[in-house]
Amino acid sequence: MAKTIIRFSHATFGFRDVLALKDISLEIAEGEFVGVIGPNGSGKTTLCRAVLGLLRPLEGSLQIFDCACEQLRCYHRARIGYLPQKGALDRNFPITVLETVMMGRYGVLGLFHRPTKRDREIALDALVSVGMQDHRDTALGDLSGGQQQRVLIARALAQQPQVLLLDEPTTGIDITTQHSVLDLIRRLHQELGLTVLLITHDINMIRPLVDRLVLLKTRLFAAGPPDDVLKPDVLSQVYGKDLVITEKDLIIVEDYHHHR
Numbered sequence: 640m641a642k643t644i645i646r647f648s649h650a651t652f653g654f655r656d657v658l659a660l661k662d663i664s665l666e667i668a669e670g671e672f673v674g675v676i677g678p679n680g681s682g683k684t685t686l687c688r689a690v691l692g693l694l695r696p697l698e699g700s701l702q703i704f705d706c707a708c709e710q711l712r713c714y715h716r717a718r719i720g721y722l723p724q725k726g727a728l729d730r731n732f733p734i735t736v737l738e739t740v741m742m743g744r745y746g747v748l749g750l751f752h753r754p755t756k757r758d759r760e761i762a763l764d765a766l767v768s769v770g771m772q773d774h775r776d777t778a779l780g781d782l783s784g785g786q787q788q789r790v791l792i793a794r795a796l797a798q799q800p801q802v803l804l805l806d807e808p809t810t811g812i813d814i815t816t817q818h819s820v821l822d823l824i825r826r827l828h829q830e831l832g833l834t835v836l837l838i839t840h841d842i843n844m845i846r847p848l849v850d851r852l853v854l855l856k857t858r859l860f861a862a863g864p865p866d867d868v869l870k871p872d873v874l875s876q877v878y879g880k881d882l883v884i885t886e887k888d889l890i891i892v893e894d895y896h897h898h899r
Contacts, residue, residue: 641668644802644834645690649699652685659685662699663859667836669801672828674845674865675838677855678878683838684724686855687806690836692716704801717746720795720833722805725788725812736782736790737775740765743797765793768831769823785816789823796827802834803827809841817841821848842869 645667652660660682667673675683688694689701692715704715720743740762744754766772769789774782779790788808795803805824809817821841825848828835839845845852852868854861856877861868 641670643667644669644704645836646702647689647699648701650689650696650701651698652682652689652694653697654694658697658857660689660855661858664699665853665859665862667834669834670832672825672835672848672850673837673853674849674851675836675853675855676840676842676868677860681855681877682857683855684806687804687836687838690802690804691719691721717798718800719802719804720798720800722788722791722795722803722808724807725784725810732780734779735775736766736771736777736779737762739779739790740793740797743794747798761799762793762797765796766790768796768827769793783816784812785819788812788816788820792820792823792827796831800833802836805835805837805839807839808837809839809844817844821845824848 643666645665647663647665650660650663651658652663663686675686677683685694689696690703692703704718706715737759741754741758743765744758744762748754748758763772763775766775769792771786771789771793774786774790779787782790792805792808803824808820808824812820821844824835824837827833837845837849846865846869849865851863852861852865853859854868854873854877860877861873
């Protein structure tokens with residue numbers, strides 16, 4: 640049996656008198672690929688922040704690497720490679736691809752430690768892993784959206800993490816690039832043995848990739864193999880009229896607009 644690396648035990652999270660996630664019990668095993676889905680406002684990003692140790696449970700507990708989340712230190716967080724939601728990038732900001740990836744080493748090094756030749760080698764290896772080594776001296780702002788995502792994944796890999804946490808990695812890029820990015824994540828999971836936690840709206844795309852799906856609606860509504868979770872009777876209880884079922888796909892109307 641694989642070791643449990645993340646364990647929510649009846650954990651409740653909230654802020655400003657609003658409960659974002661309530662009574663979550665969930666275990667994620669080392670080396671597992673888990674997709675997290677749910678409507679807007681269902682608690683997906685809250686779960687992400689909790690795993691990063693940025694939110695303490697109001698009730699229950701969350702353990703990461705056998706450590707209570709509120710006790711996570713920098714060296715624990717360095718073991719979690721994080722790709723945040725795609726934000727607006729200042730294309731005029733003067734930073735190269737390699738400099739961006741080197742930023743992933745700073746959490747490992749800690750304050751007041753300068754990167755070494757070995758840190759640069761690790762950053763270059765991360766660029767090779769995502770196929771962006773030929774762009775190392777290119778300005779980040781000159782890259783396409785898909786290329787930028789690859790570089791930001793390389794930045795996370797430069798930490799040499801055990802867990803790769805990705806928050807909506809395919810949002811804001813074209814459909815062909817979405818497939819390319821997800822194929823990259825699948826390959827990295829297989830080749831590096833990473834524990835992958837992928838938060839997404841793209842149910843149809845991740846269905847063939849993940850070991851398990853977690854469906855949230857403030858509570859843990861369902862968790863299991865994709866074919867067990869992605870049943871019309873289960874999804875209709877969560878998405879209601881926003882769920883459209885075709886012969887091939889499940890379409891979430893609110894997510895269709897979310898991407899436009």
